[in-house]
Amino acid sequence: MWRETPFVFAAGLLCFVVWARGAQIPDGSVEPDCGQYPLPACVRSFEPVCGTDGETYSNECMLCVSNSDMKVHVRIKSRTEC
DSSP states (O other), X not given: OTTTHHHHHHHHHHHXXXXXXXXXXXXXXXXXXXXXXXXXXXXXXXXXXXXXXXOEESSHHHHHHHHHHHTOXXXXXXXXXX
């Protein structure tokens, strides 16, 4: 039993890391990592993301601001313009 413990722990840790890095939803969309941004301030870099609402956001941070302002839960459909 004790020999299996490190394996179970490592497998659980790996699952947590994958989930925390932005889990992919069955429809292919990805949760935005809004915790990394000092909302509502966003950098002015143009790294477009396509939201699951069909809108293009100038970057992931702007999608997070929109989610917060509009009280919605838009995910990232792709890391390109829609």
